[in-house]
Amino acid sequence: MNKLALIIKREYWTRVRKLSFWLATLLMPLGMFIFMLVIVFIFSYESDGLNIAVVDDAALTEQRDLKSSKTAEFTIESTSLEDALNTYEEKGFDGVLHIPKYDDIFNELKPAYYSTKNLGFTTQMSISSQIESRIRDERIRVSQIDPDLLKKLKPDVSITEINPRDKTDTGGEGRSAVATVLGGAMGFIMYIVVFVYGTMVMRSVMEEKTTRIVEVIVSSVKPFQLMMGKIIGVGLVGLTQVAIWGILIPIIMTVASLIIVAFVGPEAGAPDMSAMPNNPSMSPDEMQGMVEAVMTEITSLNWWMIIPSFILFFLGGYFLYASLFAAVGSAMGDDSGESGSLTLPITIPVILALYIMFAVVQNPNSDLAFWSSQFPFFSPIIMPARFAFDPPVWQVLLSLVTLLLTSTFFVWLSARIYRVGILRYGQKSGFKQIWSWIKGS
Amino acid sequence: MEVLRLDQVVKTYGLHRAVDGVSFSVPKGCIFGLLGPNGAGKTSLIRMITTITRADEGEIFLEGKSLPKDAPHYIGYMPEERGLYKKMGVNEHLLYLGQLKGLSKKNAQDEIDRWLEKFDITTWKKKRIEELSKGMQQKVQFIATVLHRPKIIILDEPFSGLDPINTNIIKDEIAQLKQEGASIIFSTHRMEQVEEVCEKIVLINSGKILLEGEVEDIRQELKENNYEYTFSQELPGDIELLGTILIQEDKRLLIHVEQDSDADQNLKRLIDRGIHILSYREILPSLNEIFIKTVNQSAS
Incomplete structure (x- = not known):
């Protein structure tokens, strides 16, 4: 060699x-x-597997249920808030989410979460955005706006970059x-x-x-x-x-x-x-x-x-x-x-x-x-x-x-x-x- | 027949002339001593012979030809400061060095097996160099040096760090290699070893040759006509007639005479007088004495 x-x-x-x-x-x-993995788990750890009872006096979830995930599972309880608060621990829930009744959907709605355990940031964000979207649906319905029209109104702009010599899209x-x-x-x-x-x-x-x-x-x-x-x-x-x-x-x-x-x-x-x-x-x-x-x-x-x-x-x-x-x-x-x-x-x-x-x-x-x-x-x-x-x-x-x-x-x-x-x-x-x-x- | 010849070789480093017009030759199948104090230019000479560096002037001949390109294949060199790759296995390491010397993988392996068996160390094959003792590593180094059956084997202080048993093993191997026709250049400070194994020497200092020749010739040449007698009885009375007395003990005498013939006369005289002589010998200077004396003379 x-x-x-x-x-x-x-x-x-x-x-x-x-x-x-x-x-x-x-x-x-x-x-x-x-x-x-560690980063993701650290951020999701605090909301790991909460079992939440939902008392929906506003009937907001009737059209569309709250979506459960690995971090939070929602169960609709058709009882009064008081009953729910008395029994939630026996039933194995971590807490009770209460969506209060409303008179006017355009007024501010103040849902509350009853528990000895904190919700955690991401779960809290998830719950509020889900409730927000349902309030929004209700407002659209009450205002008699066509949801399709609403979608059409949303503009979508992105700039295309073009090479001036060969006129090709550069991506x-x-x-x-x-x-x-x-x-x-x-x-x-x-x-x-x-x-x-x-x-x-x-x-x-x-x-x-x-x-x-x-x-x-x-x-x-x-x-x-x-x-x-x-x-x-x-x-x-x-x-x-x-x-x-x-x-x-x-x-x-x-x-x-x-x-x-x-x-x-x-x-x-x-x-x-x-x-x-x-x-x-x-x-x-x-x-x-x-x-x-x-x-x-x-x-x-x-x-x-x-x-x-x-x-x-x-x-x-x-x-x-x-x-x-x-x-x-x-x-x-x-x-x-x-x-x-x-x-x-x-x-x-x-x-x-x-x-x-x-x-x-x-x-x-x-x-x-x-x-x-x-x-x-x-x-x-x-x-x-x-x-x-x-x-x-x-x-x-x-x-x-x-x-x-x-x-x-x-x-x-x-x-x-x-x-x-x-x-x-x-x-x-x-x-x-x-x-x-x-x-x- | 000479296997190596140096002709007016010069090597300079900056202003320093490390080797200054050195010429000598090494016969085939000879154990040759390259001697000199530290900094005499031995390493510079060896590096030129092993093609590590090139001579600035003069020429080096291998079997009559100016150092050929493949000269390293015919030369085995074990430097004084030895090194091996610590993390490599014994067999793997020897295989690598053997192949670098131009052996095919198979030939190298055959030679390795032969040598490991000879030294009775086949169990080391898989061991890593760093697991071996210093003496063991030296054996591996020796094998690496002679694996490719070089014509010239250059050993720089080959026995340093070896125990007497291993020293003898290596000595025997050197004798064996000589028998097989290899020439061995032996660089050392240990003069008793030189005396024991070398047939021919060259002594250099400050890059120049001080002495060169057969060991016996040099000792004869530099002898000082000193003779030692031992007697079975008390010393005779008029010993001062024999010559200059160097040492006088109970039954032992060391005498310096002007010329060889005086020594013969002395012996005859003593025998004629009926003195019983147990031993009589000429004291030749040891290489150690020659070394020190010559180097000191050259310095002054």
């Missing part, structure tokens, strides 16, 4: 078979999943939201990969240097082969992790939302609003419609361009930073404490790029977006964040070419530092020293 391939294989397998790799790879999406509002989230996610993944795997390369170089195994290895292979093998091997570990996340996260998110719907019900925290034409919130149907729209947006993106470009930018950015991290690792002595001052010039652009990226996804056509996505130390994080906004092809190509040339140059430069650095022991390696290694003395 080719020596480079052997090194790549070793670097890859020794990491991928580690328990810590799988913990990190699986725990990240699982952690997100648990986080989501508009939904597209922007999807692109922002997707761009942010891509940029963030780049950041994580560059940072985590770059430092992993650095640590590995330092470990080989401090244990002195490097001397044995470079008596068999060229230092450049060892450095590249390490960078490629660790990079493949990164790609493996990103690929697993790419598959797992959507699955887990789907499962999570199913579980949430099954356990908490679609009304968890969202009162029944289907009967309220003017309500800006969404009904389950509308929600489904939006999910479908998002899916359409996602699938309508030019993935044939995005995925290869993402991979190319990933490679360019990763090689650029990982080689620099390798050079720094080789220059460091046995004392890892001195690493700080040497890694700082590398970590600053990475962190800066992340912050710029957040600004760029909000304003993808700004000058900042253009220039920062052309600067090779930022472009691996910022250009992918712009992909979903359809950046001009020439900008992507220019940025890519600049990045690939820059990373080739830095791989070469790092290799010069690396081959000297790994064999130097017990010397402090400042920038001056490193400069003399680059010059080849």
